[in-house]
Amino acid sequence: MDKIRNEQIRGTVKVEQFGDKAREARLRWFGRVLRRNRGYIGQRMLEMELPGRRRRGRPQRRFMDVVKVDMEMVGVKVEEAVDRARWRQMIHCDFQLLQVTVRDALNQAMDEELERDERVFLLGEEVAQYDGAYKVSRGLWKKYGDKRIIDTPISEMGFAGIAVGAAMAGLRPICEFMTFNFSMQAIDQVINSAAKTCYMSAGLQAVPIVFRGPNGASAGVAAQHSQCFAAWYGHCPGLKVVSPWNSEDARGLLKSAIRDDNPVVVLENELMYGVAFEVSEQGLSKDFTIPIGKAKVERPGNHVTLVSHSRMVGHCLDAAAVLAKEGIECEVINLRTIRPLDVETIEASVVKTNHLITVEGGWPQFGVGAEICARIMEGPAFNYLDAPVIRVTGVDIPMPYAKILEDNSTPQIKDIIFSVKKTLNM
Amino acid sequence: MLIACSAIYCLKNVRSADVISIVFNLLLCTHPFKKCELHRLDQGPPTQALLTREQGLKYYRTMQTMRRMELKADQLYKQKIIRGFCHLYDGQEACAVGIEAGINPSDHLITAYRAHGYTYTRGVSVKEILAELTGRRGGVAKGKGGSMHMYAKHFYGGNGIVGAQVPLGAGLALACQYKGNNEVCVTLYGDGAANQGQIFESFNMAALWKLPCIFICENNKYGMGTSVERASASTDYFKRGDFIPGLKVDGMDVLTVREATKFAADYCRSGKGPILMELETYRYHGHSMSDPGVSYRTREEIQEVRSKSDPISMLKDRMISNNMASLEEIKEIDVEIRKEIEEAAQFATSDPEPPLEELCNHIFYNEPPMEVRGTNPWSKLKSIS
Numbered sequence: 001m002d003k004i005r006n007e008q009i010r011g012t013v014k015v016e017q018f019g020d021k022a023r024e025a026r027l028r029w030f031g032r033v034l035r036r037n038r039g040y041i042g043q044r045m046l047e048m049e050l051p052g053r054r055r056r057g058r059p060q061r062r063f064m065d066v067v068k069v070d071m072e073m074v075g076v077k078v079e080e081a082v083d084r085a086r087w088r089q090m091i092h093c094d095f096q097l098l099q100v101t102v103r104d105a106l107n108q109a110m111d112e113e114l115e116r117d118e119r120v121f122l123l124g125e126e127v128a129q130y131d132g133a134y135k136v137s138r139g140l141w142k143k144y145g146d147k148r149i150i151d152t153p154i155s156e157m158g159f160a161g162i163a164v165g166a167a168m169a170g171l172r173p174i175c176e177f178m179t180f181n182f183s184m185q186a187i188d189q190v191i192n193s194a195a196k197t198c199y200m201s202a203g204l205q206a207v208p209i210v211f212r213g214p215n216g217a218s219a220g221v222a223a224q225h226s227q228c229f230a231a232w233y234g235h236c237p238g239l240k241v242v243s244p245w246n247s248e249d250a251r252g253l254l255k256s257a258i259r260d261d262n263p264v265v266v267l268e269n270e271l272m273y274g275v276a277f278e279v280s281e282q283g284l285s286k287d288f289t290i291p292i293g294k295a296k297v298e299r300p301g302n303h304v305t306l307v308s309h310s311r312m313v314g315h316c317l318d319a320a321a322v323l324a325k326e327g328i329e330c331e332v333i334n335l336r337t338i339r340p341l342d343v344e345t346i347e348a349s350v351v352k353t354n355h356l357i358t359v360e361g362g363w364p365q366f367g368v369g370a371e372i373c374a375r376i377m378e379g380p381a382f383n384y385l386d387a388p389v390i391r392v393t394g395v396d397i398p399m400p401y402a403k404i405l406e407d408n409s410t411p412q413i414k415d416i417i418f419s420v421k422k423t424l425n426m
Numbered sequence: 427m428l429i430a431c432s433a434i435y436c437l438k439n440v441r442s443a444d445v446i447s448i449v450f451n452l453l454l455c456t457h458p459f460k461k462c463e464l465h466r467l468d469q470g471p472p473t474q475a476l477l478t479r480e481q482g483l484k485y486y487r488t489m490q491t492m493r494r495m496e497l498k499a500d501q502l503y504k505q506k507i508i509r510g511f512c513h514l515y516d517g518q519e520a521c522a523v524g525i526e527a528g529i530n531p532s533d534h535l536i537t538a539y540r541a542h543g544y545t546y547t548r549g550v551s552v553k554e555i556l557a558e559l560t561g562r563r564g565g566v567a568k569g570k571g572g573s574m575h576m577y578a579k580h581f582y583g584g585n586g587i588v589g590a591q592v593p594l595g596a597g598l599a600l601a602c603q604y605k606g607n608n609e610v611c612v613t614l615y616g617d618g619a620a621n622q623g624q625i626f627e628s629f630n631m632a633a634l635w636k637l638p639c640i641f642i643c644e645n646n647k648y649g650m651g652t653s654v655e656r657a658s659a660s661t662d663y664f665k666r667g668d669f670i671p672g673l674k675v676d677g678m679d680v681l682t683v684r685e686a687t688k689f690a691a692d693y694c695r696s697g698k699g700p701i702l703m704e705l706e707t708y709r710y711h712g713h714s715m716s717d718p719g720v721s722y723r724t725r726e727e728i729q730e731v732r733s734k735s736d737p738i739s740m741l742k743d744r745m746i747s748n749n750m751a752s753l754e755e756i757k758e759i760d761v762e763i764r765k766e767i768e769e770a771a772q773f774a775t776s777d778p779e780p781p782l783e784e785l786c787n788h789i790f791y792n793e794p795p796m797e798v799r800g801t802n803p804w805s806k807l808k809s810i811s
Binding site for chain 2: 125126129130133151153154155157158181182184185218219220221222223224225364365390391392393394395396397398400401402403404405408409410411412415418419422
């Protein structure tokens with residue numbers, strides 16, 4: 001059974017919630033009544049007390065009781081009804097921009113691409129009948145069947161190789177790793193068989209494959225299940241590596257990855273799967289793609305540049321909100337793609353702010369932040385830096401299990417705020 | 427019974443009350459069970475086993491403790507006191523207890539992530555196991571490992587990556603052979619892991635070099651959400667070792683498992699090389715606590731196994747019907763165990779979390795203290811081994 005949330009239907013056809021619309025109607029009428037001449041019967045009705053004895057039980061709710069609650073909710077006062085235009089503007093309810101979770105965004109992207117191109121298929125552990133270990137492929141097997149959605153045994157090296165072989169023969173597989181930690185079992189196929197083949201064959205043999213799955217730290221899954229592979233895959237020529245943060249990123253980047261004729265690694269994040277974001281109408285279109293290799297400025301600012309990818313982008317925005325109260329305006333850049341790295345966007349920002357901080361969940365040594373530091377140093381933006389680039393990273397240890405230790409093993413918002421203030425000499 | 431009586435006859439000076447207790451304690455039970463299916467073996471383990479009252483009570487106590495411990499972990503997980511991954515072992519107790527009864531404490535054992543039961547049989551207390559699950563400093567790994575990473579002497583975990591423990595087990599067996607200490611290594615894996623390539627690589631090398639490794643496949647019919655028919659071209663897991671002899675054993679009967687393990691251990695110790703055992707068993711819970719366990723199997727199936735083949739009930743019924751223990755005694759043991767688990771859970775929830783100073787310790791073994799980078803360049807943390 002297909003499950004579509006009410007918000008999605010409402011958002012698509014641009015219809016407001018009924019309760020909201022009814023409230024708007026009540027307040028509109030209330031304002032109209034108040035603006036009429038004194039003695040208007042409507043006004044007398046508003047204050048009327050019913051004659052006779054009140055019945056037993058809870059007092060009846062009268063129109064004014066309901067309207068008082070409405071006004072509180074909307075945030076207007078009785079006095080404001082005098083100005084008709086302003087009153088109408090304040091009580092107007094708008095349809096909400098569609099809220100889509102990252103999980104649903106990935107699901108829809110795969111659904112649309114499967115429909116669009118016969119050659120696209122999905123394989124991995126528990127992707128079909130189980131609906132996906134993290135429910136990302138929910139409903140796809142029911143819709144497309146055994147041929148397009150394939151459950152594999154627990155044989156990563158084997159099925160990754162099978163996927164690469166299928167891609168070589170012209171199909172467009174999506175190979176799911178239950179988490180990227182398990183991709184280590186198959187990494188030879190990703191690097192040696194997929195990434196290097198186009199080069200080794202001098203362009204004769206393409207490998208249009210997508211490797212996707214959750215990457216990085218989750219909650220309480222301990223050392224063997226929490227590693228971030230952005231640096232490992234980002235190191236290799238021949239591979240494209242993307243790391244979406246919000247739902248729009250997830251949709252656009254996954255679609256671009258599937259349509260790309262080269263091997264693309266899509267590093268998702270398990271903790272982001274359930275988070276809902278507003279997606280614009282354009283973002284919901286079937287042909288919405290985000291170009292691979294282009295970063296996005298999520299929040300403009302003048303004082304310091306924060307560069308991040310995946311879940312940490314959210315942390316950067318939260319830190320920026322806190323710092324804004326103290327007058328520090330952070331420019332937050334969402335990398336979106338790890339390889340190829342969009343250095344131009346970062347450089348343009350550094351030229352403006354003169355301070356750079358990279359934020360990532362992975363380990364510091366040879367990481368994404370380290371690469372950004374090197375590139376900035378090698379390029380024109382170096383001369384615009386007023387302070388060394390700061391890397392905010394995960395702690396250089398295997399991930400511990402106990403909650404207090406785990407919380408202190410990845411960057412927290414306070415670490416970002418601390419680093420900003422340090423680099424600005426505050 | 428004859429043996430008991432003739433023994434009493436010899437002790438002429440014994441008082442009558444003592445006679446009754448001696449007779450009671452010497453009470454043996456012979457237990458016939460079904461023959462194991464064999465692969466490349468002329469002879470299998472014996473089809474009868476002797477169980478003394480002491481052994482029976484010990485196995486019962488161990489299995490019941492494991493059962494109650496897992497159920498307590500279920501409860502704590504639902505209260506969000508345990509987090510992350512939690513793979514429960516209830517239903518499979520006979521495997522862990524039977525195997526432990528068939529080997530020596532000086533032998534080695536390694537398994538995958540469904541490891542709480544083995545952690546217990548290999549000597550870690552319930553208190554330390556539950557405290558590790560709740561991530562406290564009293565845990566067996568000081569709270570740093572969690573459910574899948576518990577270790578003890580001659581017990582090498584607790585491994586999170588499916589199938590990776592099998593080459594490790596073959597390596598442990600290599601060490602036993604190297605040292606010549608007549609020890610064996612029991613290497614466990616599941617029906618899902620049986621399709622991992624590294625397992626076949628381990629089989630090849632173990633057979634080639636005649637490593638004293640007992641490979642044991644705990645076939646609980648489902649690899650996460652995938653039934654064995656949907657994952658494996660051949661579901662005869664005991665034959666998958668090909669050139670390695672194998673046997674298929676009823677994993678719900680603790681005595682069958684014990685005898686088969688003894689047989690396998692003797693085989694390995696005699697220098698004939700590795701051997702493969704398939705234990706047919708069943709897990710009541712889903713794959714992990716985030717899997718309800720009913721989307722790929724029916725509740726009726728689970729109920730049927732619980733009522734007809736539960737390892738603890740089967741042992742209890744056998745002991746009572748052979749007059750080896752009374753119902754009251756068993757109930758007393760249950761009460762004791764319940765109390766023990768409650769106390770352990772109490773400890774596990776009240777023990778403090780590990781201190782922050784522990785964060786960077788134990789990165790290396792036997793190393794001088796070093797500095798570790800924290801989340802930012804000014805954060806320099808201390809690490810001692």
